[in-house]
Amino acid sequence: MVVVLYLCAGAVMLAGLQLLLELTGFGPPWQVVPRMWRRPVPPVATGLVAVFAVMGVWQTVHPAIIGALERDPSGGWWRVVTALLVQSDGWFQIVFNFAALLVVVPVAARTLGNLWTLAVYLIAGVAAQVVSAAGWSPHGGGDSVAICGLVGALAVGYSLRGTRRELRLLQLLIPVAALVLCVLTNNHGVGLAVGCVLGVPLAGRPGRPAEDDAHRADRHLGLDR
Secondary structure, eight states: OHHHHHHHHHHHHHHHHHHHHHHHOOOOHHHHHHHHTOSSOOHHHHHHHHHHHHHHHHHHHOTHHHHHHSBOTTSOTTHHHHGGGOOTTOHHHHHHHHHHHHHHHHHHHHHHOHHHHHHHHHHHHHHHHHHIIIIISOSBOOSHHHHHHHHHHHHHHHHHHOSOHHHHHHTTHHHHHHHHHHHTTOHHHHHHHHHHHHHHHHHTSOOOOOSSTTOHHHHHHOOOO
């Protein structure tokens, strides 16, 4: 089971990273992230990163906030939302999820648009938290499931509208991994699956041509920002 989990994680990271690079523009590693965060920076990207940073510092200084906000079947229903604000596994989870947020959310925002990015993030994240609280993993928190939702939406969008056939086929690994993870009752599978479903109608939205090579997301997916 552990081997399968790592295989799924590897498949998602491989396909997702290739897609993010394609939508951003390939280049040296030190140029990719600045290009992702080029101006104008999407407001939803700035907002989500700022909230994550503030909550990361807060839970480090006052660890009790984790227990007050993480999902808990005996707590209030609102905990399936606030569970996205805390990283219950500590520093490793904070660092890993923060890095993932930094590279995924600006690309998603430029590809899907600010409102749709926030919608996918919240719907996928809350859905995964609800399933977890219902029995898969009753206690805990983290926003990786919401980030997985964005990855799933981008993957399905590109698989339906992308220009490179080999990359379109590679993106199919992500919905497959989502199904396998759901079978294994891993909540990241729920986040991925919900994102994949939401990516279908988003891929069908009418688009407009890209303005220049810096806006690769518009050119490949044909989605307006």
